[in-house]
Amino acid sequence: xxxxxxxxxxxxxxxxxxxxxxxxxxxxxxxxxxxxxxxxxxxxxxxxxxxxxxxxxxxxxxxxxxxxxxxxxxxxxxxxxxxxxxxxxxxxxxxxxxxxxxxxxxxxxxxxxxxxxxxxxxxxxxxxxxxxxxxxxxxxxxxxxxxxxxxxxxxxxxxxxxxxxxxxxxxxxxxxxxxxxxxxxxxxxxxxxxxxxxxxxxxxxxxx
Numbered sequence: 001x002x003x004x005x006x007x008x009x010x011x012x013x014x015x016x017x018x019x020x021x022x023x024x025x026x027x028x029x030x031x032x033x034x035x036x037x038x039x040x041x042x043x044x045x046x047x048x049x050x051x052x053x054x055x056x057x058x059x060x061x062x063x064x065x066x067x068x069x070x071x072x073x074x075x076x077x078x079x080x081x082x083x084x085x086x087x088x089x090x091x092x093x094x095x096x097x098x099x100x101x102x103x104x105x106x107x108x109x110x111x112x113x114x115x116x117x118x119x120x121x122x123x124x125x126x127x128x129x130x131x132x133x134x135x136x137x138x139x140x141x142x143x144x145x146x147x148x149x150x151x152x153x154x155x156x157x158x159x160x161x162x163x164x165x166x167x168x169x170x171x172x173x174x175x176x177x178x179x180x181x182x183x184x185x186x187x188x189x190x191x192x193x194x195x196x197x198x199x200x201x202x203x204x205x206x207x208x
Contacts (some may be wrong), residue, residue, distance in 0.1 A: 031170035050178040058155045060113035064188050065148045075138040082126045096128035144191050
């Protein structure tokens with residue numbers, strides 16, 4: 001019986017790189033995200049949980065980043081205000097009383113006594129403690145800004161994985177994403193709490 005030539009290459013089949021077996025279009029479709037969400041109830045449930053956790057963490061990160069940017073702008077203005085009110089030496093250096101009877105410049109270097117004695121103080125100049133507190137706050141804000149940016153980037157990667165139709169995460173991968181998103185959300189909350197505490201401490205220090 002003439003059955004014709006057997007095609008060596010089936011366009012509807014490909015070789016699975018893991019098992020080495022031929023797979024059909026239907027096999028590949030059954031591994032896509034769309035198919036899993038429509039046909040695998042457990043997967044769909046775990047996927048939704050991971051998506052919600054990731055989106056929630058991303059929203060928190062975006063909100064935190066917005067708050068940090070506002071705080072950084074205000075901190076820069078506060079530093080400028082402190083420097084404008086500080087005493088100035090003839091060479092242009094800003095100087096502060098250090099709270100221990102001495103006078104220091106912006107870097108904490110002690111000013112020679114004969115030069116310090118020539119400073120005419122108004123009486124309302126900011127102290128070195130106030131200046132350093134604001135500088136430390138600005139540094140903390142910049143570190144927080146960079147960390148939250150990194151968190152956003154990591155979460156963005158997870159969002160991409162969760163929307164990858166051709167290579168969706170495996171079921172245990174969904175659990176990992178959800179757990180990591182929860183961890184990142186907690187870290188964002190910690191960052192905001194730390195910054196708020198630092199701001200409160202700085203305010204109390206200024207009002208003493």
